[in-house]
């Protein structure tokens with residue numbers, strides 16, 4: 080492919096993406112394919128001769144698109160949002176065009192320096208403590224990781240290495256392997272699976288402490304666990320707290336956890352993968368309480384900042400602790416500006432050696448939307464979730480299981496778990512909207528997260544009509560037997576109600 084053909088293919092691809100995103104409501108959010116659908120359609124070997132890009136693009140429409148779960152559909156309500164925006168897509172494309180591997184400053188000064196710039200912009204936008212800024216004198220700063228999982232793993236590994244060094248000095252009679260065998264970490268049973276996984280990867284058990292009734296982890300629970308473990312000869316290393324848990328978007332009590340961590344010299348990391356976006360809002364200032372006392376935190380721009388996957392911000396109060404832990408050198412990695420305080424070699428702040436030019440899409444997105452555009456985006460999600468919450472509250476067949484938090488509403492059909500399970504099953508079969516279940520205290524519930532590239536109030540109405548219509552249908556089918564014996568008038572009344580709901584749904588669809 081030469082530059083001329085690339086221009087044609089590239090322009091056609093941009094048109095394809097624009098058409099796809101503009102018309103995303105035309106698709107059911109869940110695909111209608113069975114496992115192996117693609118394997119049957121694909122040749123068993125790569126083509127021997129080059130193929131025309133037009134043919135390839137038409138196969139994307141024919142084979143790839145039918146197997147896509149439409150994460151950017153406003154009818155996506157599962158997990159948490161995965162954001163995207165046109166400027167961010169352009170940024171990704173330009174970064175691919177440069178295709179640099181910016182592991183050290185010399186490998187592409189713009190890659191490193193733009194990351195320093197946007198991480199400071201973002202820290203100020205989120206009103207984070209000044210010691211997390213590169214521009215503040217001191218060892219703090221921010222870096223872009225691929226995912227929250229990587230950020231958490233970096234924190235866990237760095238905290239572990241710091242603890243080993245500290246303990247070797249404190250207890251020289253112990254061997255390194257003795258010390259490593261005694262290390263222990265903490266998080267809440269509500270924390271994301273990636274935290275437990277970080278413990279597995281770091282070969283250090285992470286104890287998942289039971290959150291209290293309101294799903295919050297507080298200092299008292301951590302203190303009790305640490306004191307128990309210290310008495311048993313273990314060495315507490317790190318506590319990973321969450322602001323915005325995956326299940327219900329609950330917020331751990333950072334201040335009380337920080338007090339315990341400070342007392343026991345335990346690293347405190349905050350996973351704010353989703354909720355971090357709300358730090359920017361004055362009305363959510365409470366969420367930032369205690370952040371001045373944490374050692375590190377992460378926030379996914381690919382969840383709430385209109386930057387597409389992958390893009391996870393991480394800030395460190397003292398980046399030297401990470402650099403010291405991970406610094407492995409080779410002569411071919413050296414360059415003459417190494418160690419200059421203004422320009423970090425980000426390879427020491429992360430797991431891989433190579434690193435993508437992610438800052439470019441961040442910079443383009445931030446400039447195109449401005450701080451006010453980003454704040455408006457977060458507020459829109461909050462408002463749409465409030466709209467959904469009111470609909471749940473207005474229907475006596477449903478109940479909320481946790482307070483609405485940002486763009487997430489957790490609710491269930493009243494009664495036993497089976498009703499909620501069956502309701503979700505029906506919704507999944509119909510593929511119009513996509514939600515996932517969660518469970519707390521033996522009660523199953525549905526998570527309704529506001530997602531998609533450009534969700535609107537009509538999309539929330541659409542989802543609600545789908546949900547409540549399906550519950551009506553479910554109840555009707557359950558009552559089928561007695562229904563047959565009922566008077567014709569009752570049946571007609573119910574049918575009329577159903578038809579009305581169907582009409583409402585069609586109208587919403589048309590809109």
Ligand code: PLP
Pocket residue numbers: 158159225226227228229271273321323324325350351352353379391
């Ligand atoms: N932490 C929280 C609170 C999450 O909700 C998620 C994913 O939704 C993660 C961590 C994992 O994020 P990532 O896929 O970026 O590793």
